[in-house]
Amino acid sequence: MKALELFAGAGGLALGTDKAGFKHVAVAEWNSDACSTLRLNRPDWNIIEGDVRDLTYSDFGYDLDLVAGGPPCQPFSLGGRHQAWNDDRDMFPEAIRAVREIRPKAFLFENVRGLARQSFSTYIEYIVLQLTYPSLSRKVNESWQDHLSRLERHHTGTGGNKPEYKVIPPRVLNAADYGIPQRRERIFFIGFRADVDAQWNFPEVTHSQYSLQVSKWVTGDYWSSRNIAPTQISPSSKAIAKLSQVTMESLLAPWVTLRDAICDLPDPLLTTDITNHVYQPGAKPYPGHTGSVMDEPSKTLKAGAHGVPGGENMIAFPDGTYRYLTIRESARVQTFPDNYIFQGPWSEAMRQIGNAVPMELAAQVAKKIYDVLNQAELQKKLLKRCV
Numbered sequence: 001m002k003a004l005e006l007f008a009g010a011g012g013l014a015l016g017t018d019k020a021g022f023k024h025v026a027v028a029e030w031n032s033d034a035c036s037t038l039r040l041n042r043p044d045w046n047i048i049e050g051d052v053r054d055l056t057y058s059d060f061g062y063d064l065d066l067v068a069g070g071p072p073c074q075p076f077s078l079g080g081r082h083q084a085w086n087d088d089r090d091m092f093p094e095a096i097r098a099v100r101e102i103r104p105k106a107f108l109f110e111n112v113r114g115l116a117r118q119s120f121s122t123y124i125e126y127i128v129l130q131l132t133y134p135s136l137s138r139k140v141n142e143s144w145q146d147h148l149s150r151l152e153r154h155h156t157g158t159g160g161n162k163p164e165y166k167v168i169p170p171r172v173l174n175a176a177d178y179g180i181p182q183r184r185e186r187i188f189f190i191g192f193r194a195d196v197d198a199q200w201n202f203p204e205v206t207h208s209q210y211s212l213q214v215s216k217w218v219t220g221d222y223w224s225s226r227n228i229a230p231t232q233i234s235p236s237s238k239a240i241a242k243l244s245q246v247t248m249e250s251l252l253a254p255w256v257t258l259r260d261a262i263c264d265l266p267d268p269l270l271t272t273d274i275t276n277h278v279y280q281p282g283a284k285p286y287p288g289h290t291g292s293v294m295d296e297p298s299k300t301l302k303a304g305a306h307g308v309p310g311g312e313n314m315i316a317f318p319d320g321t322y323r324y325l326t327i328r329e330s331a332r333v334q335t336f337p338d339n340y341i342f343q344g345p346w347s348e349a350m351r352q353i354g355n356a357v358p359m360e361l362a363a364q365v366a367k368k369i370y371d372v373l374n375q376a377e378l379q380k381k382l383l384k385r386c387v
Contacts, residue, residue: 004064004067004104005017005028005068005069006028006067008029008038010034010356011027011034011037011041012334014038016357016363022065028049032049033349052094064102067106071109092109096127106196106369107190108365109189113187116172116187128167168189170188178203178207179253180358180361181333182299182301183298183299184361202368206252207253208250208252208255211250211253213243214244214254222254222295226263231295257294278346284322294318302354303350315329327342331353334358
């Protein structure tokens with residue numbers, strides 16, 4: 001199956017869709033260091049460097065199986081200026097233009113969880129309606145509010161009986177719930193062309209915080225299996241008794257911790273033999289930015305427009321010391337392969353990683369899309385034989 005990847009960054013989503021079975025006709029990204037990372041690691045990919053607004057999407061072919069990407073998220077990020085639709089960094093219009101021009105069988109777009117805030121609920125409605133009726137594009141000099149009103153009238157009128165795309169209600173997924181060693185929430189927009197017989201649902205959660213707590217404080221398996229003493233204060237006996245009750249969550253696997261992700265990597269102060277595993281000095285906590293403890297999933301890795309945002313991307317060790325995660329450790333947290341090499345200086349490489357979708361989460365979501373499209377195609381062939 002063929003896919004076009006937009007706003008690729010360092011390639012977290014693209015690697016995930018590739019692992020799911022999609023083959024890219026092109027991978028587009030504007031940042032030169034990120035493009036260098038992509039070219040170094042995937043020399044066989046068609047990497048297009050530049051502003052996607054200059055692209056003619058139909059040049060990549062019509063009827064592609066998937067268009068995917070993470071439109072730049074600064075307009076909606078908790079760390080951004082929150083200008084949303086008034087921000088010229090909002091690339092959702094380009095994602096929608098790609099759907100309009102290519103008419104793919106499916107699309108997969110993701111963004112920061114900040115977009116799911118109540119203050120942006122109207123804009124989510126606007127995005128969903130545009131993806132449902134991509135041919136009803138915004139007119140010259142038409143405000144987004146007027147365009148939304150036109151889409152709403154179309155949807156509640158005759159257009160509602162003939163959607164161009166079936167858009168799944170957007171959902172925020174926590175990467176930790178899917179076996180990724182990081183508490184990272186992203187919102188996903190997924191849809192299928194109306195003529196595709198798609199019966200799709202989001203992947204089921206596989207891991208839970210509850211199970212991690214049980215393994216620590218009820219069975220003790222977490223500590224004993226890693227041959228370490230508890231590094232955290234035990235909860236009260238009442239809380240432990242509550243954890244002992246069997247629930248649906250207790251049947252899931254425990255969340256994967258930062259220790260699990262990086263424990264086999266040597267101390268970067270003692271070795272420089274591993275690519276991208278170099279000690280970076282200067283880590284220190286400050287209010288609200290206290291780093292990630294070893295025996296929980298990492299906090300959300302973040303990236304600022306000007307590099308690493310202070311104390312977010314560091315380890316808070318049990319002995320009270322702190323150190324920045326190396327590039328390689330951060331890549332582990334985002335589930336990039338160990339042979340994936342990041343280009344650019346430390347701050348730029350960390351920015352690439354901090355902006356990425358965890359590869360394994362992307363793969364799980366994309367594999368569901370791949371399977372649904374495959375099943376729909378098989379069903380279509382079967383019906384032709386019966387006619």
